[in-house]
Amino acid sequence: MAFEFEFSPDQEAFRAAVRAFLAKEVAPIVAEMDATEEFPRASVAKMQAEGYFGVPVPEEYGGLGLGKVGYCILLEELGKVDASHGTIVGAHTSLGTTPLLYYGTEEQKRRWLVPAAKGEKLLAFSLTEPGSGSDSGAVRTVAERSGDGWVLTGNKIYVSNGREADTIVVMAGNDVKLGPNGGVTAFLVDTRRPGFQVGRCEKKMGLHGTSTAELILDHVALGPEHVLGEVGRGFHVAMTALDVGRVSLGAASLGGIEAATQQALEFSKNRTQFGLPISEYEVIQFKLADMAMKAQALRYLVYHAAAHQDRMGTDPKRWSRLERAEKTREAAIVKCLGSEWAAAVIDEALQIHGGLGYIRGTPIERAYRDARISEIFEGTNEIQRLVISRDVIARGL
Ligand SMILES: Cc1cc2nc3c(=O)[nH]c(=O)nc-3n(C[C@H](O)[C@H](O)[C@H](O)COP(=O)(O)OP(=O)(O)OC[C@H]3O[C@@H](n4cnc5c(N)ncnc54)[C@H](O)[C@@H]3O)c2cc1C
Structure with missing residues (x-):
């Protein structure tokens, strides 16, 4: 098991580019998108043109070739700005391109994966x-x-x-x-x-x-x-895609935690009650400490799991039974903890905003509504606990 991890200069540059792109192209339209409930066609098209719908796909198949770590960087940054865009990318990439990349024939990759990774087709x-x-x-x-x-x-x-x-x-x-x-x-x-x-x-x-x-x-x-894939092996195809999805969902939760913490921090420094900024009160400070702890722990979990998936490669036939079991447990842990920590942090961040946090249209109010689904989709957290407990009983810790 490897524990050391460092982002490469290329990965750092990718994060900076994504962050700048999202600030310019996505952040300004999110409130209106949330109100109109319309699919954000224009910003999705711009993301497709940037290659953001093929981040973990190798360059030979039209992607950016940045692996699961690069993909989690994208999802983390998206998680800070808007969960809808994150879900659109996730459904396409984790759940659409993974089955093609891992199980597709060369012909299927050329016909379906390449246009999907290039952003010409949506999956x-x-x-x-x-x-x-x-x-x-x-x-x-x-x-x-x-x-x-x-x-x-x-x-x-x-x-x-x-x-x-x-x-x-x-x-x-x-x-x-x-x-x-x-x-x-x-x-x-x-x-x-x-x-x-x-x-x-x-x-x-x-x-x-x-x-x-x-x-x-x-x-x-x-x-x-x-x-x-093979006839009758669709369940394995689906579970492999979900293992990728669950780690990237953890990355999106991490982004949600970081954004909510930042919003709570800024608000608490600027909101004065009883003659002091509320950040001066220990009750608020301890809430911020709990948020920081969850952000830090989740960051390690997400990128450890993503790097592990990158090391395992994309050919399921080469994986041992043990490697599969480790990967699946890890993905379930990241998804389950990430979504529950995001829900808890966003709830506390909303609390720090007082009545303002409950007002429609504030970023924290939207984040609260958006975050709840992460405990349900890609396998409910009850199912994640089933997956984890079965493996713990079979193999121990
Ligand atoms: C916004 C959204 C987007 C989605 N996107 C997709 C998508 O792109 N593709 C797709 O295929 N699906 C998608 N889903 C479906 C999602 O994955 C399922 O809703 C989820 O897996 C739960 O299934 P269910 O709704 O039928 O709940 P149920 O399975 O009926 O579960 C109901 C409750 O029972 C619990 N439960 C069930 N079985 C057990 C058990 N054995 N032990 C303990 N508790 C149990 C569950 O945890 C849950 O709390 C999406 C759902 C939503 C809401």
Whole structure:
């Protein structure tokens, strides 16, 4: 296990560039996006042009080649500015490009990964169904063989980017009786395909810039080249993508913690009550100390896990059982702690703002609404605890 970690000059330069970009192109539009609840098309297009939708993808496949560490830097910086943009990038990158990069054939990489990494096409990932949430192996969307291809029929829900995506990685049952052990396959579904339709888009508490869409698959015919990975191994494809997603979600939570702490710090220095800035009161100081502790601890966890994933590479066939187990436990810990610490820090930061923190349109009020979902999506925190406890019982600490 390696513990030493240092950002390279290139990684530091990338962070500075991202920070400047977000300050100019994203921060100014966030309040309006939150109010109008519209997908931020213009800023997403600018991010795509910068290469920010292909950060961990190798340059030979159209990406920036900055690995998981670079990707977490992007998500951390996005987490400071806006969770909707972070989710749009995350659904595309962690959940869309990872399956292609790790399991795609060379032909599939050229056809789907390259345009996605270059920012020409948007991806999404669809596992959840009305009857299959935490029990994600219980998908009921059916994939039936037809000649050498497949026909997909069923309903998916809660798909981030589902309304805007060009291609969606869809998990469907090649044999629903087998469930996760051989019964689920990953398919690449282009959204212009006959039989594909976007259904209801949810109104949400937060993440107002993102779509959370229902997908209706009515006999969508696909050729064999649309099968991603082996038939029956879709659950593994999904879990590999989620391991990447959970670490990047930790990075987004880290950004949320840092921004909320900064806002609370500034407010507490400037808000005077009983003749003193409230930062002079020990109760407030200890809240700031708790925030700083969580930020520092999470920073180590996120980048340790990201660097570990970079060292493991992108070929699942080369991973030992032990390496897989370590990676999965680590990702679950980062996701679970990160999301809970973000929720706690943002809650305390809102408290420090007093009544102002509850007023619609303040950054801390938006952050409070946006942060809650991180304890739920990409596997609820109850499920993360199941993953962690099973591994602890099997292997010890
Ligand atoms: C905004 C948003 C975006 C999303 N984006 C995507 C996406 O892009 N792609 C996608 O596929 N899905 C997406 N999801 C779905 C998300 O991943 C699921 O909502 C989540 O996994 C939980 O599933 P569920 O809602 O069916 O809850 P359920 O599984 O019904 O869980 C309900 C409660 O029961 C608990 N529970 C369930 N089983 C157990 C157990 N065995 N032990 C203890 N507790 C348990 C859960 O932790 C939870 O508290 C998104 C959801 C939202 C809200």
